Amino acid sequence: MLEVRNITGGYAPDQPVIRDVSLTVNAHEIVGLIGMNGAGKSTILKHVLGLLEPFAGEILLEGGSLSTDPLKFRSKISYIPEQPRLYEELTLDEHLELTKLVYRLEESAYRERKQRLLDVFRLADKVDEFPNTFSKGMQQKVMILCAFVAAPDLLVVDEPFVGLDPLAIQALLELLIEMKREGHAILLSTHILATAERYCDSFVMVNKGQVALNGTVEQMRAQAGLAGVTLEEMFAHVVSGGLT
Known part of the structure; x- marks a missing residue:
C-alpha cells in the first residue's frame, strides 16, 4: 500500500x-x-x-x-492531525459535507457512515453547531469523523x-x-x-x-x-x- x-x-x-x-x-x-x-x-x-x-x-x-x-x-489518504484544524465559518455538518465533496463520496454510503460516526462519538445533536466553539476533545472528534467518513x-x-x-x-x-x-x-x-x-x-x-x-x-x-x-x-x- x-x-x-x-x-x-x-x-x-x-x-x-x-x-x-x-x-x-x-x-x-x-x-x-x-x-x-x-x-x-x-x-x-x-x-x-x-x-x-x-x-x-x-x-x-x-x-x-x-x-x-x-x-x-x-x-x-485522510489525516487526523494532533491539533484540530477547523473552518470557523462551517458547522459540523458542513465540515462533513465538504469532506464528501472533496473525496467525491457516493451519497448513500456517505450518509450511512456519517450517521454511524455521529452516533458513536455522541455528536448527533451538534451537527448544526460550529466546531470552533467546541472543547479541544470535541474538536478532535470532528477531525476523526471527517477522516473516517472519507474511508x-x-x-x-x-x-x-x-x-x-x-x-x-x-x-x-x-x-x-x-x-x-x-x-x-x-x-x-x-x-x-x-x-x-x-x-x-x-x-x-x-x-x-x-x-x-x-x-x-x-x-x-x-x-x-x-x-x-x-x-x-x-x-x-x-x-x-x-x-x-
Missing part, C-alpha cells in the same frame, strides 16, 4: 531533519510510528501527506507517486488520543481495528506505547531523524539484542543511547 523508500528530507537541504528513512504500511495493517519529540515523526508524516517534498528517495502509494498524479495520490485507502493519524475522553478513545481504537480488518492501511504516530503495543502490528522507531528499529516487537527485540523486554523498555533503551 504505502512505501517510503530511503527518503531524506526536512525544510532545508543543507540541514535535513530525517535521513534515509524507509517504511512500509500494508493493507490490513496498523504501523506505529514512535519516537521522542523532535525525532522526526511529524516530518515523516508531512512527507507522506505530500506537504513536504523529499530531497532524496521516493514515496509510493499503491505504486503511484505524488509527482506523477497528485490528485489520485491525495484522494487515497481512505491510507489513514495517517498523528497523536489522536490527546484530549479524548475514555469512551472516545475506545471508540477510535475499535474503528481503527475495523478499518484494518476491511483492508485499509493505517500509519499511527503516538506516544502512548502501551496502547500501541496492544493494537499495532509492527513499528517504526525513529531516533534523531533515522530509523533505529523496525518490525514487530519480537523483530525489534532481536535487532536491539533485548530479549523479553516491552516496547516501552526498548524505546527507553534506544533514546538513552543504548542503540546507535
Whole structure:
C-alpha cells in the first residue's frame, strides 16, 4: 500500500531533519510510528501527506507517486492531525459535507457512515453547531469523523488520543481495528506505547531523524539484542543511547 523508500528530507537541504528513512504500511495493517519529540515523526508524516517534498528517495502509494498524479495520490489518504484544524465559518455538518465533496463520496454510503460516526462519538445533536466553539476533545472528534467518513485507502493519524475522553478513545481504537480488518492501511504516530503495543502490528522507531528499529516487537527485540523486554523498555533503551 504505502512505501517510503530511503527518503531524506526536512525544510532545508543543507540541514535535513530525517535521513534515509524507509517504511512500509500494508493493507490490513496498523504501523506505529514512535519516537521522542523532535525525532522526526511529524516530518515523516508531512512527507507522506505530500506537504513536504523529499530531497532524496521516493514515496509510493499503491505504486503511484505524488509527482506523477497528485490528485489520485491525495484522494487515497485522510489525516487526523494532533491539533484540530477547523473552518470557523462551517458547522459540523458542513465540515462533513465538504469532506464528501472533496473525496467525491457516493451519497448513500456517505450518509450511512456519517450517521454511524455521529452516533458513536455522541455528536448527533451538534451537527448544526460550529466546531470552533467546541472543547479541544470535541474538536478532535470532528477531525476523526471527517477522516473516517472519507474511508481512505491510507489513514495517517498523528497523536489522536490527546484530549479524548475514555469512551472516545475506545471508540477510535475499535474503528481503527475495523478499518484494518476491511483492508485499509493505517500509519499511527503516538506516544502512548502501551496502547500501541496492544493494537499495532509492527513499528517504526525513529531516533534523531533515522530509523533505529523496525518490525514487530519480537523483530525489534532481536535487532536491539533485548530479549523479553516491552516496547516501552526498548524505546527507553534506544533514546538513552543504548542503540546507535
